Amino acid sequence: MQWTNHCEKSVYETRWFRVNLADVELPDGRHLDHFVIRLRPVAVATIVNGANEVLLLWRHRFITDSWGWELAAGVVEDGEDIASAAARELEEETGWRPGPLHHLMSVEPSNGLTDARHHIYWSDRGEYAGHPVDDFESDRREWVPLKLVPDLIARGEVPAANMAAALLLLHHLRLAEG
Numbered sequence: 001m002q003w004t005n006h007c008e009k010s011v012y013e014t015r016w017f018r019v020n021l022a023d024v025e026l027p028d029g030r031h032l033d034h035f036v037i038r039l040r041p042v043a044v045a046t047i048v049n050g051a052n053e054v055l056l057l058w059r060h061r062f063i064t065d066s067w068g069w070e071l072a073a074g075v076v077e078d079g080e081d082i083a084s085a086a087a088r089e090l091e092e093e094t095g096w097r098p099g100p101l102h103h104l105m106s107v108e109p110s111n112g113l114t115d116a117r118h119h120i121y122w123s124d125r126g127e128y129a130g131h132p133v134d135d136f137e138s139d140r141r142e143w144v145p146l147k148l149v150p151d152l153i154a155r156g157e158v159p160a161a162n163m164a165a166a167l168l169l170l171h172h173l174r175l176a177e178g
Contacts, residue, residue, distance in 0.1 A: 146170060
């Protein structure tokens with residue numbers, strides 16, 4: 001039941017994404033046009049401190065007009081190592097410089113429409129480097145107890161699926177150890 005992408009042509013392109021139109025062949029031989037959004041990799045990071053609190057950002061997303069808790073995230077620049085991008089984004093958005101980062105997971109948030117891959121990292125220590133350069137990214141930055149994560153997600157306070165998955169995995173890993 002594999003679909004075959006015979007070719008794609010660019011319909012629209014910016015620094016951030018490219019919209020392509022693909023000629024896709026279905027397993028029964030029929031062809032259809034399918035839009036594909038091509039995105040740069042996204043690097044995501046957070047810190048979990050010794051008290052099992054996770055560093056989160058409270059932010060508004062204008063597209064869905066929703067507020068929620070998120071981890072620091074941003075695109076990987078050309079030639080940039082993914083883990084380095086995650087550390088950079090964390091410091092730019094929170095003011096915290098992480099210790100050594102550990103890969104938590106990589107996910108494809110919407111693989112029926114886009115090739116986006118989000119690479120999520122975490123550290124068990126960090127140091128405050130100063131006020132975040134990109135403080136416009138969030139309304140506030142807080143240390144939130146990991147034990148509250150399931151309830152935050154159940155109440156819809158972590159609306160992004162990739163963030164919810166990462167936080168649930170951190171919750172499991174950190175609280176199952178302790």
